[in-house]
Amino acid sequence: MSWDLEELVISRTLRLPGIDGPAGAGETAARQFDAVLMSVGFKLSGELLAVLSGLAPEFVIDTAVRVLPIVRRMAGAHVEHNVYFKNFPANVPDTVEFWAECLLDALGDELAAAAVAEGLEQGVLNLLALPKYGRYQHDHAEMAAAHDELIESAGDRVTVLGLGRSVEDEVSALYLSLAGRTTPVGAEDLAVLRELALYCAQGPQPDSIPVREHRAIINEVRLAAGEKLLADTVTDVLRLACLLSEGDVSLLRPTRFRSLSRRSRRGLLAALDTVIAEQPAKLGDVAAHREAWKRLGERLHPHEFPQWEHAALVFAVARGERRAPSFASRxxxxxxxxxxxxxxxxxxxxxxxxxxxxxxxxxxxxxxxxxxxxxxxxxxxxxxxxxxxxxxxxxxxxxxxxxxxxxxxxxxxxxxxxxxxxxxxxxxxxxxxxxxxxxxxxxxLPSPGVLVIDPDVFDVALPLSGKAIAGGLGVLPRGSVAPVRGERLRFFVYWRQLAERTDFDLSALLLDEDYELVDWLSYTSLTAVGGVHSGDITEAPEGASEFIELDLSKVDAHAIVPQVNVFSGEGFDEVAESFFGFMLRDGDQRGLPYEPRTVRMKSELRGPGRVALPLVFLRASSGEWLVKWLHLNLAGEPEFNAVENNRVSATALARAVVDRRYLTVGYLAGLLADDVTLWDGQTFEQPVTFIGMERPEGLPAGSRVFTPENLGDLIPE
Structure with a gap:
């Protein structure tokens, strides 16, 4: 069994699979495992702790050694997070004072002084020419020594890891859930589905595959096995051809078709022939992707297979030799x-x-x-x-x-x-x-029986599409709203360049109730009322982090819009690694700039845009703060993206998502049942349908549980 598959189960289901080892007195090892997990914001469920306690200590230790790196990656704690100002959030200087300090330092270096003078002759102060600017002036250990230990708080995040079945059973269940999902998933999950489809080819298959992109992935496995393809439109066949050429299954971008094996060509043409023979009107769909069909025809050589005359009609329509009015044109x-x-x-x-x-x-x-x-x-x-x-x-x-x-x-x-x-x-x-x-x-919708809902999940938006939504810890669908429970909000970005010098800039817009600019935080504005920036880092060969902290009791704004700008170098899809997230702390918890158990959300940064807008923080009429997920990006410029230049478009997007009404779990709950039981930790004697942010312990056997990890399963076919 591949360790990667086991990691997929843990990260996507929060269940630990394959706990089947020799019996023994593992209680001490299990409690030590639990204690280490808690240091990064995770915890063993009572059931899992009990099972591990009855196994051999060596097995428990081996399990801990494998699992800890996974949960650390989930929280973003697998890398070292340094800051430019090592006392951050304390002792962050005024921006101009800091630049002046860097300039004076540069004037003491002959080469640096010459570079500065050359820039000043052009009327420009090049910050990158200042040796002290944009590069860590201390290592991680020196920074860590400048901070007191984190004070534990009842508000710290605790993500519970439950007891799973065998790895094989969990992988099969994950495959069936992804393949049978009624809503499209993002690129990362499509890649996961492709791997799982190969692994689960001989196992149970979903009753139906409503999403066409998912169907293409399953068809790739069926084609390799010589089975009949699942295709009822010509576009189903085109998607599979794109996948076989490592192209875009969504058909948004052109695919450079590769030479295909004779077996693959036979399978594709046979499926096309069947579709057109049964429904000749489907020829009308060819026009939507005419150029792709012409290029594919050059690879399939339909003239070599005269027995499939209906398939040949597809390419005749694409070449304009046969007329087939599309449904859209009619x-x-x-x-x-x-x-x-x-x-x-x-x-x-x-x-x-x-x-x-x-x-x-x-x-x-x-x-x-x-x-x-x-x-x-x-x-x-x-x-x-x-x-x-x-x-x-x-x-x-x-x-x-x-x-x-x-x-x-x-x-x-x-x-x-x-x-x-x-x-x-x-x-x-x-x-x-x-x-x-x-x-x-x-x-x-099926009858839920007793419907129990955690009040925090009522405002979570239904996941009608997973496109453009990166995976991660605590990530919710676009339009979802959640309470912000903490006095100090700290968000962060981490990136590690791959092949060229890369500079990401973390920034934040502070807006009033009319969404007019109040202030901003960035490398050009290190301090604002209630907030500080950790300092600009301009290259990341070994990885780099930037942070912004805001004291929410002092922030004089209605909305806070974090953004990540690609200032120069590689984009989000090109760097070796990058992610964004936010933490919440109570009072004066101290601790390092990055403390994994205070992380409430961490998601990968991906996409072709050069400006990422992950979410927005809002002050409610009650004075409480909320967070609303955006999952949006701006194209931006090839270089020099900055909050000052894109604030108008970023503000417009944030406000549009804030003002838009999204269908939520609360809406669906109203359709599921007339009576809803609000969950406050109570126990139940009979199976229930539970919808919440996390799976609670102690639910009766036979209960159905929906959390953000499988919320898409609530969407009916």
Whole structure:
């Protein structure tokens, strides 16, 4: 069994698998294991502690040696976090004073003084020419010696590790969950699914694979095994061809198709032939990816396989030798002619597209008769629409009042904001649509029995898509809101360059209630009311960290928007490693700048943008602070990205997400059951359905548990 697979189970399920060793007196070793785990914010569940206590000490120690590096990576504690100002958050100087100090130091060095003089002749002070600027002036041990030990607090994070089944069973369950997920997952999870699909090829398979990208990964395994592909559209085959060439399964970027084996070509062409033979109208889908099909045809050589004449038609359409009007073109023709009733009738053949088009059809309807035709078509076909599409449209309807701008985020997390200039839709019509969608969702959701919910999870957004959301500890879907319980907020970035000098800059915007700029923290503004910056680091061959701490009781702002700017060098997808997160501390806990048990969230930094906007902190009307997840990025510039230059676009994106209404666990709970039991640590005699931030101990056997790790399983098909 690969250790990597065991690590996947622990990091994604918070369960420790494979605890099956020789019996012995392992109680002391187990308690020592638990104590070390607590130093990084983790703890053994009571059940797991009891099982380990009954095993041989050598087995317990071996288990601890394997598990500790995993949880340290989960919390970001696997690397050393240094700071430029070694007493941070104390004794951070004024920015200008610090620059002047660095300049005076440089003037004492002949080479540095010459470089400074050359810059000043051009009217520029090049900070990078100052030997004392941007590079650690002490090692980690010297920095650590300058800090008192962390004082333990009841508010420190404690993440419980539960008892898992065998590694094989846990891996199979993880595979089935990912493969059968009704919502798309991010690039990292797609890579995990691909590895698990190969490992689990001979084991149980999901009953259905609703997400097309997931289906392509399963088809890769089926193709290698000589089994029939799961394909009901020509695009299913195209996705698989992209995957075989290590290309983009989402079809957002062009794929350079490789030469394929004859066996692979036969499998792809056979699947194409079956799709077109059974549904000739599917030829209309070719036009959407015409150029890709032409390039793929050069690799598949369909003329070598005359027995699959229907497959050859796909490439004839791509080359323009055969006409096959797409479904979209037929729809556009009807809309352009003003025949909205006809368009609604046509869309009955594509219920998902009908629901996604319902706003447009209703806006362009010229009469009550046409609006009724659209609504009737939706009501008669809603049962054939996927649960994810229903929820997405339901969320769209909640934001259709035009009071907030429209926020768009593509699959790579690139965000943009546009004013809502669409014509309004009658409130009665919107109400009728909402009732139709709610009724269908309620029909599909299973009976939960006794539904128990942790109040903290009510405002967690439903994970309608995992695209552009990096994995990590404590990460929630875009739009999720959680309370901030702590007096001191400290967020951080860590990066390690791969091949060239790379400078990431951690910054934060402080905004008032109108989202106007109050102040900012960055390398150009090391101090602000209630906040300090740990100092600029301009290269990271061995890794580097930057921190910002804010005393929330002193911050004179309504919103705090952290951001990570790529100032120069490698981007988020190019560095060897990078991650962002935040910590919370009570009062004067002291400790090192990075204390893993105070980390509330840590996520990988990935994506093509040069400016990352992970989340926003908000002051509620009650005065309490909240955090809302953004998972967005800006394209930025190739170099020299800075908070001062992108504050307008970053502020607009943050405000748009804050103002947008997201469907949450609370909404779904209202559909699941009329009565909800709020969890406050009580015990239960009978199995329950529990939804919370973490799995509680002591639930009766047979209980169903949903936490952020598997919240997507709540989305109905």
């Amino acid at each position: 729809l556009e023709a009807l809309v352009a002619a003003g025949d909205i009733a006809g368009a609604a009738e046509l869309l009955r053949m594509a219920p998902g597209l009908l629901l996604r088009s319902v706003d447009r059809l209703l806006r362009t309807s010229g009469s009550d008769t046409e609006r009724e035709a659209v609504l009737a078509a939706v009501e008669s076909t809603i049962g054939a629409v996927s649960g994810r599409v229903i929820l997405s449209v339901r969320e769209h309807l909640d934001n259709r009042d035009g009071r907030a701008p429209r926020v768009f985020a593509n699959r790579m997390g690139r965000g943009r904001v546009l004013p809502d200039t669409r014509e309004p839709i009658d409130a009665n019509v919107l109400g009728r649509l909402r009732r139709v969608l709610d009724a269908e969702l309620r029909r599909r």
